[in-house]
Amino acid sequence: MTVLASGSKGNSTVIASAQTRVLVDAGLSCRELMKRMKMAGEDPCALDAILITHEHVDHVAGLSVLARKLRIPVYFSEPTHRAWMRQMTPRTTMTYAKWLDHVQKEKEARAAQEAVETIDPVGAPFMTASSSWVGGSPIALQLAASADPQEDDIPEVAAKRDPASLPAVEYFQPGTSFRIGDLTIAPFTTPHDAADPCGFVFESATESVRMAIATDLGYVPPNVRAALQRIDVLLLESNHDLEMLKDGPYPWAVKQRVLSRVGHLSNHATAEFLARDYDGSATYIVLGHLSETNNVPELALLAAEEAIRERGKLLGNRVLLAHQAEPLASICL
Numbered sequence: 001m002t003v004l005a006s007g008s009k010g011n012s013t014v015i016a017s018a019q020t021r022v023l024v025d026a027g028l029s030c031r032e033l034m035k036r037m038k039m040a041g042e043d044p045c046a047l048d049a050i051l052i053t054h055e056h057v058d059h060v061a062g063l064s065v066l067a068r069k070l071r072i073p074v075y076f077s078e079p080t081h082r083a084w085m086r087q088m089t090p091r092t093t094m095t096y097a098k099w100l101d102h103v104q105k106e107k108e109a110r111a112a113q114e115a116v117e118t119i120d121p122v123g124a125p126f127m128t129a130s131s132s133w134v135g136g137s138p139i140a141l142q143l144a145a146s147a148d149p150q151e152d153d154i155p156e157v158a159a160k161r162d163p164a165s166l167p168a169v170e171y172f173q174p175g176t177s178f179r180i181g182d183l184t185i186a187p188f189t190t191p192h193d194a195a196d197p198c199g200f201v202f203e204s205a206t207e208s209v210r211m212a213i214a215t216d217l218g219y220v221p222p223n224v225r226a227a228l229q230r231i232d233v234l235l236l237e238s239n240h241d242l243e244m245l246k247d248g249p250y251p252w253a254v255k256q257r258v259l260s261r262v263g264h265l266s267n268h269a270t271a272e273f274l275a276r277d278y279d280g281s282a283t284y285i286v287l288g289h290l291s292e293t294n295n296v297p298e299l300a301l302l303a304a305e306e307a308i309r310e311r312g313k314l315l316g317n318r319v320l321l322a323h324q325a326e327p328l329a330s331i332c333l
């Protein structure tokens with residue numbers, strides 16, 4: 001596991017087995033992700049796929065550009081893909097006056113079209129219902145359509161026409177495992193305010209190592225507790241310090257969102273999970289998705305280490321901190 005970035009401003013992690021390499025989330029610009037992979041000794045060209053946990057911008061900021069550059073498939077759940085596409089489609093907004101003007105012009109165009117059709121009955125049989133609505137001739141429409149496939153072959157052109165275009169999209173369903181190369185991936189649903197958010201457990205059969213990513217969750221429900229059993233390397237959220245968040249600069253509405261059951265795990269909630277519900281099997285616990293505004297790395301570390309210490313007999317379980325500004329050294333088992 002190589003955490004390239006973790007925090008409220010961007011998340012991305014490489015998970016690699018002997019034969020397979022995947023990137024989980026692409027929450028920094030493509031350029032920055034490439035730079036971080038280089039810093040961490042990861043070859044971007046060796047990536048087999050990109051997996052997306054959810055559509056929030058701190059997880060997808062560089063996704064489309066990176067996927068097109070590397071020409072690799074992107075794995076989403078279907079609702080997440082749809083939500084991401086909606087996000088990527090530029091919306092045109094119109095003032096009411098402009099809209100009225102637009103409607104008027106359309107009316108005039110339609111009237112002119114109808115006038116032509118009545119004057120020139122010979123031309124009428126060639127007019128289809130749809131062509132009179134869009135106002136173009138059938139021949140022009142056909143030409144435009146035939147130009148599409150060639151243009152789409154050039155990724156930059158395709159991207160300009162459709163910013164959500166990707167080399168290939170694969171769907172998974174949280175709760176159902178799938179394979180990429182020699183990695184078995186088990187996505188699990190997380191409680192978070194996105195379309196269909198999830199975390200992942202990765203298992204390499206050849207190395208019998210299990211790694212998991214669980215960030216962006218408001219609390220730890222039973223299905224997440226169950227998924228995080230027998231994990232060797234666990235990237236776990238420790239987003240905020242409760243007091244810092246309450247006294248901090250965020251507007252009340254945002255504070256409520258973060259604190260809610262579909263927000264983020266506090267240091268306290270993470271510690272509670274580690275002390276009560278965690279099975280203690282990890283060699284490394286990596287604390288991630290720390291808020292720069294409402295947390296201090298030392299506080300997150302202290303809370304988690306105390307929780308582990310309370311468990312007394314837990315050996316291993318080294319607690320590390322993932323960073324926002326730089327990659328964490330690769331964790332190899």
Ligand SMILES: [Zn+2]
Pocket residue numbers: 054056192194216
């Ligand atoms: Zn999120």
Ligand SMILES: [Zn+2]
Pocket residue numbers: 007008011056058059216289
């Ligand atoms: Zn996030």
